[in-house]
Amino acid sequence: MDPEAVANEIRSRLAADDxxxxxxxxxxxxxxxxxxxAGLHCSRNDAEDTLQEVFVTIAxxxxxxxxxxxxxxxxxxxxxxxxxNRLKRNKRIRDRVECMSDWLVPVGTALPDEDRIPKLxxxxxxxxxxxxxxxxxxxxxxxxxxxxxxxxxxxxxxxxSCYRYGIEKLRQVMMDDQNERxxxxxxxxxxxxx
Amino acid sequence: xxxxKDSIExxxxxxxxFGKYRLAPPSPDLHDRxxxxxxAALAGRDVGLHWTDRWLRACGAFREExxxxxxxxxxxxxVVTSLGADQSVLAESIExxxxxxxVSECLYRATSMDCTVLKPAAGDKExxxxxxxxxxxxxxxxxxSTNGTExxxxxxxxxxxxxxxxxxxxxxxxxxxxxxxxxxxxxxLTPTLLAQHIKEQxxxxxxxxxxxxxxxxFLLVGQESQQAVEIAFDxxxxxxxxxxxxxxxxPWTGKERDCLEEVRFQWNTPIPQELLIPGTSAVKRQVK
Numbered sequence: 406m407d408p409e410a411v412a413n414e415i416r417s418r419l420a421a422d423d424x425x426x427x428x429x430x431x432x433x434x435x436x437x438x439x440x441x442x443a444g445l446h447c448s449r450n451d452a453e454d455t456l457q458e459v460f461v462t463i464a465x466x467x468x469x470x471x472x473x474x475x476x477x478x479x480x481x482x483x484x485x486x487x488x489x490n491r492l493k494r495n496k497r498i499r500d501r502v503e504c505m506s507d508w509l510v511p512v513g514t515a516l517p518d519e520d521r522i523p524k525l526x527x528x529x530x531x532x533x534x535x536x537x538x539x540x541x542x543x544x545x546x547x548x549x550x551x552x553x554x555x556x557x558x559x560x561x562x563x564x565x566s567c568y569r570y571g572i573e574k575l576r577q578v579m580m581d582d583q584n585e586r587x588x589x590x591x592x593x594x595x596x597x598x599x
Numbered sequence: 600x601x602x603x604k605d606s607i608e609x610x611x612x613x614x615x616x617f618g619k620y621r622l623a624p625p626s627p628d629l630h631d632r633x634x635x636x637x638x639a640a641l642a643g644r645d646v647g648l649h650w651t652d653r654w655l656r657a658c659g660a661f662r663e664e665x666x667x668x669x670x671x672x673x674x675x676x677x678v679v680t681s682l683g684a685d686q687s688v689l690a691e692s693i694e695x696x697x698x699x700x701x702v703s704e705c706l707y708r709a710t711s712m713d714c715t716v717l718k719p720a721a722g723d724k725e726x727x728x729x730x731x732x733x734x735x736x737x738x739x740x741x742x743x744s745t746n747g748t749e750x751x752x753x754x755x756x757x758x759x760x761x762x763x764x765x766x767x768x769x770x771x772x773x774x775x776x777x778x779x780x781x782x783x784x785x786x787x788l789t790p791t792l793l794a795q796h797i798k799e800q801x802x803x804x805x806x807x808x809x810x811x812x813x814x815x816x817f818l819l820v821g822q823e824s825q826q827a828v829e830i831a832f833d834x835x836x837x838x839x840x841x842x843x844x845x846x847x848x849x850p851w852t853g854k855e856r857d858c859l860e861e862v863r864f865q866w867n868t869p870i871p872q873e874l875l876i877p878g879t880s881a882v883k884r885q886v887k
Contacts, residue, residue, distance in 0.1 A: 427634055427638060428634065440622050453629050456633055457629075463637065464638070467641070512621050544617040545621060579612065
């Protein structure tokens with residue numbers, strides 16, 4: 406079904422207080438929203454709690470949502486606002502190490518180095534919010550830079566810049582980590598030789 | 600220390616790193632939990648909503664439709680209003696035109712005209728003219744000016760014959776060479792001239808207040824050379840009964856307007872033929 410037709414259907418159902426609208430929003434947008442929120446919070450649990458709050462907000466402010474011209478970007482903006490409010494309300498600075506381990510999981514059966522997950526997640530956590538969101542949506546939600554720009558309310562060029570700077574910063578983190586591991590391995594090797 | 604310097608290779612490496620992981624799947628009960636909470640919020644309807652939200656809800660999600668409807672309504676109102684204004688203006692114009700045509704026709708059909716022109720002067724003095732015209736095209740003008748001069752003019756086909764009241768000889772001249780002091784009554788020389796003035800000079804419109812008119816009259820007002828013109832017409836014959844010229848209304852004073860000229864008309868009453876023959880006697884008596 407055409408995404409715009411779906412959005413129109415959701416709008417009209419929301420306007421009619423039809424709970425089916427919530428189900429439709431879930432099937433159409435929940436995965437993207439959850440991924441975006443996971444990137445914002447760097448935490449699966451926080452992302453899920455925020456997603457619930459987002460849906461409750463959608464239900465409460467359904468007239469606004471029904472009147473949104475661009476439904477998906479509107480929901481992303483709404484999700485961002487809820488997430489930032491939640492962070493502000495909780496007033497807690499999350500321990501990066503604690504939160505970084507639960508929102509990214511290894512693919513398949515291949516077991517990577519145990520410390521690699523924290524390093525990649527830690528690198529993402531160090532990025533500014535926009536850069537992190539762009540990378541998460543690009544790599545984990547397969548969005549194009551244009552789509553990301555639309556969802557985040559930024560231009561495609563800005564999204565591209567965020568992507569470039571994000572990658573650069575991440576590369577730095579990963580490079581330092583790799584060099585450090587290489588140095589550690591070489592030292593161990595020298596110790597063994599001696 | 601070995602360091603990777605090729606950024607492309609690094610990018611590929613990072614991409615590969617991303618590829619090794621995925622976002623953690625949502626909790627098994629997330630769907631139920633989220634939708635249950637959302638449905639509860641939806642079922643709560645207006646409870647806890649801000650009044651603006653409640654008001655918006657009252658409008659429903661049809662705000663755009665309401666706005667569109669309001670816009671269309673305003674547009675229609677605007678069009679109707681403008682059309683209404685145009686229609687009323689049009690109707691007024693048509694009505695005015697009909698009146699003018701009828702008045703002109705009636706004037707052209709008049710068989711005689713007898714009008715008295717009074718022009719107030721300084722003090723209690725006034726100039727007085729009596730103009731009598733018959734269907735034969737002869738006009739007699741009796742002038743009783745403020746300086747006591749009394750004269751009678753007979754005007755026929757562009758020639759003016761004049762005789763003093765003392766019984767002097769009758770002189771004739773072309774109407775174009777007529778002295779200026781004889782000019783004032785020329786406006787009412789014939790019904791045709793009067794009709795032309797009514798049609799072209801005065802710009803007559805129906806008076807807002809018809810209080811000055813008798814029940815069997817209607818009043819038209821206009822303007823000529825900074826003077827207000829008011830003409831009462833007989834509602835039956837459509838012939839003017841009184842024409843009054845005023846100085847313009849004094850603003851904000853509420854004072855009575857200064858009358859510059861008053862003309863009283865009588866129509867279609869037979870005029871003795873002898874009065875229309877130049878040099879006939881008993882001139883003065885006819886003026887009063």
